[in-house]
Amino acid sequence: MDYRDTPEEAEFRASLRAWLAENIPAGWDKIEDRDEAARMQRAWHRTLYEAGYIGMSWPKEYGGRSLSPMYEAILNEEAGNLNAPRLPSVGYIGRAVFTYGSEEQKKRFLPPLLSGEAQWCQGFSEPEAGSDLASLRTLARLDGDHYVVNGQKMWTSGGQYADWCLLLARTDPDVPKHKGISAFLVSMREPGVTVRPIVLASGEAETCEVFWDDVRIPVAQRLGAPGEGWRIAMTTVAYERGPADIGFIASYRHTLRRVERLAAERGLLERPETRKKLAAAYVRGEVLRLNCMEQLSLRVSGREPGPEGSVAKLLWADAEQSLQHLAMDILGADCMTGAAGEWLGSYFTSRPVSVYGGSAQIQKNIIARMLGLPR
Ligand SMILES: Cc1cc2nc3c(=O)[nH]c(=O)nc-3n(C[C@H](O)[C@H](O)[C@H](O)COP(=O)(O)OP(=O)(O)OC[C@H]3O[C@@H](n4cnc5c(N)ncnc54)[C@H](O)[C@@H]3O)c2cc1C
Structure with missing residues (x-):
């Protein structure tokens, strides 16, 4: 694939760049209050949507523009270059709904997902079911035209701000574990849903425990067939990554330049080790960028994302963690104090990158299987 922009993509990039320069909320990265940051993210989603930048690769009938995934990659890259707030990740929930949803579910759930009116979270992991997700124990029992859900989810990111959840629960305990799971589209406002934010080492509460006590979900809100939850989860996880990685590369470079400046300010640039x-x-x-471009070219040619996303996930975690580690090396004890203190927060934020979305060891297992290595 030729990675250079086509004339249409170049024109799109130029007008997008001008739009971003006008519309990135000033001072967004200085907001300290979590609730205010969440409100800013929501408003940012709305602004992007109104300008036509959300769901560009989605089919027109569901509110998208039927453009190639290249346009989303360009948006991610330019937003990363200009240090814009995080772009909303609607792709993976959207993909689950438009691959497995009924026509009625698509009409009901996709437009507010795109517009940002409805924020979503992912209720997959549990205290005893992370890497071994298929052993999840949250139970959904059929009771007339409702399911009644009981159980506990863990690490539900953004659960405290979400309106809806893509929930996995066991609907049949008597079949092999992968086959007894179903997926549900559930309002987080239902009686019986209790959300408890977890404060991480970074001081941020970006993820939550969620308790489900006798929560009633209409059968019409089951996504896919009974027992299809595992397949839906795997599709969702595969689409969590993709063109958005390009945005990570742009912001990685931005951070790398800041780390280089830190080294220069401390007179460490001449030190061979640094x-x-x-x-x-x-x-x-650069390795990550080339890997992303290869995956993007496969996506553009219509190939569904598969286990090769594990390679990108490993490269990404390694790049992010090593860079934040380097910032700590350069700052030494200064990272604990004053203006440099923000680096300690970023360092802690980088630690779970090798855990969420599937741990590094699990990605290595997937790669080993892909390569046909002995088990
Ligand atoms: C910040 C953060 C945000 C998250 N957001 C979400 C979210 O929004 N929604 C959601 O559903 N989940 C979310 N998660 C959960 C995440 O997906 C799990 O933490 C992850 O899958 C690991 O599961 P676990 O924590 O249960 O660890 P475990 O599965 O108990 O793993 C513990 C250790 O054992 C290793 N291990 C386990 N099994 C194997 C194996 N077969 N081979 C080799 N090594 C193995 C793991 O790699 C890990 O090092 C989030 C987690 C974090 C930390």
């Missing part, structure tokens, strides 16, 4: 680590960080970014 130079070697900075060079390695540049190489990691």
Whole structure:
């Protein structure tokens, strides 16, 4: 694939760049209050949607523009370059609904997902079911035209701000574990849903425990057939990554330049050890970029994302964690104090990158299977 922009893509990139320069909310990255940051994210989603930048690759009949995924990659790249707030990730929930949803579900759930009117979270993991997700124990018992759900979910990111949840629960305990799981589209406002934010080492509460006590879900809100939950979960996870990675690369480079400036300010740029680590960080970014471009070209040619996303996930976690580690090396004890204190928060934020979305060890298992290595 030729990675250069076509004339149409170049024109789109130029008008997008101008639009971003006008519309990125000033001072968004200085907001400290979590609720205010969540409100800013919601407003940002709305602004992007109204300008036609959300769901560009989605079919027109569901509110998209039927454009190639290249346009989303360009949006991610330009937003990352200009240090815009995080772009909303509607793709993976959207993909689950328009692959497995009934026509009625698509009409009901897709437009508010795109517009940002409805925020979603993903209720998959449980205290005893993370890597081994198929052993989840939250139970959904059929009772007339409703399911009654009981159980506990863990690490539900954004659960405290979400309006809806894509929930996995066991509907048949008597069949092999992968086959007894179903997926549900559930309002987080239902009676019986209790959300408890978890404060992480970074000081942020970006994820939650969610308790489900006798929560009633209409049968019409089951996504797909009974027992199809595992397949739906795997589709969702495969689409969590993709063109959005390009945005990560742009913001990675932005951080790398800041780390380089930190080294220069402290007179460490001439130190061979620091130079070697900075060079390695540049190489990691470039390896990740090339990997992303390859995946993007497969996506553009119509191939569904598959297990090769595990390679990108590993490269990404390694790049992000090594870079934040390098910032700690450069700052030494200064990272605990004053203006440099924000780096400690970013360091802690980088630690779970190798855990969420499937841990590094699990990604290695998937790659080993892909390569046909002995088990
Ligand atoms: C910040 C954050 C946000 C998250 N957001 C969400 C979310 O929004 N929704 C959601 O559903 N979940 C979310 N998760 C959960 C995440 O997907 C799980 O934490 C992850 O899958 C690991 O599961 P676990 O925590 O139960 O660890 P475990 O599965 O208990 O793993 C513990 C350790 O054992 C290793 N291990 C386990 N099994 C194997 C194996 N077969 N081979 C080799 N090593 C193995 C793991 O790699 C890990 O190092 C989030 C997690 C974090 C930390």
